[in-house]
Amino acid sequence: MSRQMMLVGTLVLCLVIGGPTWAGTYTLDAEGIPLGTHTAYDITTPLGHVYFTGEIQSISSDVDLTAAGSTGQIFDTPGTNDWATLDFGFDVASLTLIYGGNGGSIDIYAYESGGAVLDSFHQDHTEDGYPAGPITLSGNNIRKLSWADLDLYWGTYAPLDNVEVTSSNGAVPELPPVCLAALGLLPLGLKLRRRK
Numbered sequence: 519m520s521r522q523m524m525l526v527g528t529l530v531l532c533l534v535i536g537g538p539t540w541a542g543t544y545t546l547d548a549e550g551i552p553l554g555t556h557t558a559y560d561i562t563t564p565l566g567h568v569y570f571t572g573e574i575q576s577i578s579s580d581v582d583l584t585a586a587g588s589t590g591q592i593f594d595t596p597g598t599n600d601w602a603t604l605d606f607g608f609d610v611a612s613l614t615l616i617y618g619g620n621g622g623s624i625d626i627y628a629y630e631s632g633g634a635v636l637d638s639f640h641q642d643h644t645e646d647g648y649p650a651g652p653i654t655l656s657g658n659n660i661r662k663l664s665w666a667d668l669d670l671y672w673g674t675y676a677p678l679d680n681v682e683v684t685s686s687n688g689a690v691p692e693l694p695p696v697c698l699a700a701l702g703l704l705p706l707g708l709k710l711r712r713r714k
């Protein structure tokens with residue numbers, strides 16, 4: 519068997535065993551998540567796991583959010599003096615989303631894994647007729663998105679929808695660790711074979 523054939527064979531075999539990891543963009547639309555309040559609800563996406571803390575509501579009651587494209591369920595603040603959060607189990611390059619409310623303000627922060635703020639957004643008013651996005655928050659390896667209505671002292675209604683998540687890894691298939699390990703051992707295998 520030629521060296522090239524062994525290389526291709528090893529790649530195919532380890533991709534079958536490990537499965538390629540596809541990175542790119544995925545939109546979180548809150549559909550399929552049980553209604554009510556959650557703590558770190560696990561949303562499995564092709565990009566990796568995302569954990570939602572906050573309230574899932576069945577429909578937006580904000581006309582601006584609906585006009586911006588919100589359909590069905592929404593990600594809302596819990597209304598328990600706390601932030602709603604989306605925690606990402608992978609590095610995120612940017613988040614494009616629509617937001618709303620029927621009064622008060624909205625603050626949205628994007629954090630890195632160490633807790634430093636990478637980007638943020640603030641709007642003084644969310645009453646009818648005020649903008650609802652889309653806006654984009656970006657940064658080097660975002661791991662968490664948090665938002666709240668601080669103007670109404672933890673107002674209970676500050677919804678997001680259609681959160682388009684772009685992974686830092688770009689839209690390319692990634693080799694699983696088993697492939698990298700197999701490729702790393704390949705030269706050794708060829709050497710032993712030549713000795714026989």
Ligand SMILES: [Ca+2]
Pocket residue numbers: 547548549588589590591592679680
């Ligand atoms: Ca939705």
Ligand SMILES: [Ca+2]
Pocket residue numbers: 580581582583618619620621644645646647648650
């Ligand atoms: Ca509004």
Ligand SMILES: [Ca+2]
Pocket residue numbers: 573594595596597674675676
């Ligand atoms: Ca709420």
